[in-house]
Amino acid sequence: MGCDVRVSGLLRRNLQPTLTYWSVFFSFGLCIAFLGPTLLDLRCQTHSSLPQISWVFFSQQLCLLLGSALGGVFKRTLAQSLWALFTSSLAISLVFAAIPFCRDVKVLASVMALAGLAMGCIDTVANMQLVRIYQKDSAVFLQVLHFFVGFGALLSPLIADPFLSEASCLPTNRTANATSGGHLLHASRVLAHHHTGAQRWSNQTLPGLTPQDGAGARVSYAFWIMALINLPVPMAVLYLLSKERLLTCCPQRRPLLLSADELTLETQPPEKEDTSSLPPKFHPGHEDLFSCCQRKNFKGVPSSFFAIHITAALVLFMTDGLTGAYSAFVYSYAVEKPLSVGHKVAGYLPSLFWGFITLGRLISIPISSRVKPATMVFVNVVGVVVTFLVLLVFSYNVVFLFVGTASLGLFLSSTFPSMLAYTEDILQYRGCATTVLVTGAGVGEMALQMLVGSIFQAQGSYSFLVCGVIFGGLAFTFYILLLFFHRMHPGLSSVPTQDKALGMESLECYQR
Numbered sequence: 001m002g003c004d005v006r007v008s009g010l011l012r013r014n015l016q017p018t019l020t021y022w023s024v025f026f027s028f029g030l031c032i033a034f035l036g037p038t039l040l041d042l043r044c045q046t047h048s049s050l051p052q053i054s055w056v057f058f059s060q061q062l063c064l065l066l067g068s069a070l071g072g073v074f075k076r077t078l079a080q081s082l083w084a085l086f087t088s089s090l091a092i093s094l095v096f097a098a099i100p101f102c103r104d105v106k107v108l109a110s111v112m113a114l115a116g117l118a119m120g121c122i123d124t125v126a127n128m129q130l131v132r133i134y135q136k137d138s139a140v141f142l143q144v145l146h147f148f149v150g151f152g153a154l155l156s157p158l159i160a161d162p163f164l165s166e167a168s169c170l171p172t173n174r175t176a177n178a179t180s181g182g183h184l185l186h187a188s189r190v191l192a193h194h195h196t197g198a199q200r201w202s203n204q205t206l207p208g209l210t211p212q213d214g215a216g217a218r219v220s221y222a223f224w225i226m227a228l229i230n231l232p233v234p235m236a237v238l239y240l241l242s243k244e245r246l247l248t249c250c251p252q253r254r255p256l257l258l259s260a261d262e263l264t265l266e267t268q269p270p271e272k273e274d275t276s277s278l279p280p281k282f283h284p285g286h287e288d289l290f291s292c293c294q295r296k297n298f299k300g301v302p303s304s305f306f307a308i309h310i311t312a313a314l315v316l317f318m319t320d321g322l323t324g325a326y327s328a329f330v331y332s333y334a335v336e337k338p339l340s341v342g343h344k345v346a347g348y349l350p351s352l353f354w355g356f357i358t359l360g361r362l363i364s365i366p367i368s369s370r371v372k373p374a375t376m377v378f379v380n381v382v383g384v385v386v387t388f389l390v391l392l393v394f395s396y397n398v399v400f401l402f403v404g405t406a407s408l409g410l411f412l413s414s415t416f417p418s419m420l421a422y423t424e425d426i427l428q429y430r431g432c433a434t435t436v437l438v439t440g441a442g443v444g445e446m447a448l449q450m451l452v453g454s455i456f457q458a459q460g461s462y463s464f465l466v467c468g469v470i471f472g473g474l475a476f477t478f479y480i481l482l483l484f485f486h487r488m489h490p491g492l493s494s495v496p497t498q499d500k501a502l503g504m505e506s507l508e509c510y511q512r
Contacts, residue, residue: 040331
């Protein structure tokens with residue numbers, strides 16, 4: 001009961017910042033999921049093959065990784081964090097508006113690189129700010145944060161679906177090769193000679209398609225709609241900057257009076273930290289990636305400190321990589337043989353995937369207050385492996401593809417926030433867990449999307465599911481190693497005696 005009162009008090013005091021951080025992650029979700037269902041249309045628009053368009057995923061994820069690392073730089077003050085979030089969310093709207101004008105795959109990759117930087121900054125800053133506000137009680141709020149990622153990712157494929165092309169204008173993956181872009185352009189030029197009245201840019205359309213029916217003409221509206229839907233998010237951040245008196249035109253904000261309940265929480269004696277079980281060189285707080293890598297932070301720490309960071313990051317490397325790869329290529333997998341699902345029907349698969357991710361994150365909000373994060377991660381990883389095995393066994397069945405997609409979204413939904421809460425709890429909110437885990441997840445999305453795209457092109461659609469089984473198995477293996485290193489780590493060998501009077505209630509509430 002006391003836990004609920006304290007959490008409610010924290011939420012009331014930080015309601016607007018919390019809602020703002022959640023809404024910014026909606027922008028993140030919008031930007032992360034639209035490439036999958038629009039992949040074939042963007043290939044038509046840019047005259048590129050599957051390996052070539054995979055570089056768009058690579059550029060986005062590489063810059064997402066860089067943005068995650070650089071995002072820690074903006075955590076020093078609230079003003080820096082909010083200005084970073086405002087710039088990043090506004091950049092996402094500009095990216096959506098610019099995509100229809102990208103007729104070359106290199107230009108598209110550059111634009112998506114900008115989106116990746118914005119997404120990475122949002123990922124790190126919003127996670128850090130919520131963990132900083134709620135500390136031991138952050139698990140529930142992180143689940144809500146990542147629910148908004150799923151909500152945005154659910155919405156973008158639904159917006160795109162009515163504007164997708166009815167049929168592919170490109171050869172199948174089995175016949176496409178690295179030079180297919182040049183062949184298509186040559187064919188379109190030959191075809192253009194038979195239509196002398198066409199406009200100059202008609203030479204850039206695909207064979208068999210008129211300029212009005214060409215890829216990008218209809219799907220452009222989807223991108224512009226997403227740009228408009230996202231615009232309220234930077235406005236919300238700007239309003240928070242104004243309310244916090246952090247705009248140059250506003251005077252310095254005066255502290256607000258607290259209610260009686262909140263004043264009671266504020267005036268309670270602070271927890272005394274028992275450092276007897278901790279190495280003397282642990283540095284509290286959440287550092288950016290560059291600060292984490294300083295040698296002075298590594299003096300005197302046990303080997304388990306490094307092992308926990310590495311294994312937790314590797315789990316998210318695999319699970320977030322699977323999320324990105326499945327979302328990106330499940331549409332292409334469905335329209336290929338042997339399933340040969342229609343383009344419109346296949347367009348619902350990314351929406352179904354992100355819809356169940358959103359549902360899973362919504363369900364995880366109450367569950368996370370009753371189930372330990374370690375248990376949630378274990379169930380999720382096992383569920384991912386089992387789902388991919390079922391999909392592999394019934395790879396010729398369209399019904400199982402839809403059921404498996406929903407199941408996969410459900411199990412992957414709460415893996416990241418649960419792993420983040422679990423790792424931070426192990427390290428007692430010291431070290432660089434947030435930055436390292438966000439960076440590991442970003443590397444996984446970048447690397448696995450490129451790897452799966454290359455294997456898919458070379459080995460055929462069946463390899464898509466084989467990759468899922470392998471990466472899921474590796475995630476499970478790394479998680480077992482994390483449990484082992486947790487038992488070795490001295491930080492949680494016992495609860496400090498000085499914390500029992502005040503902090504024990506918080507820990508038990510968080511771990512119920």
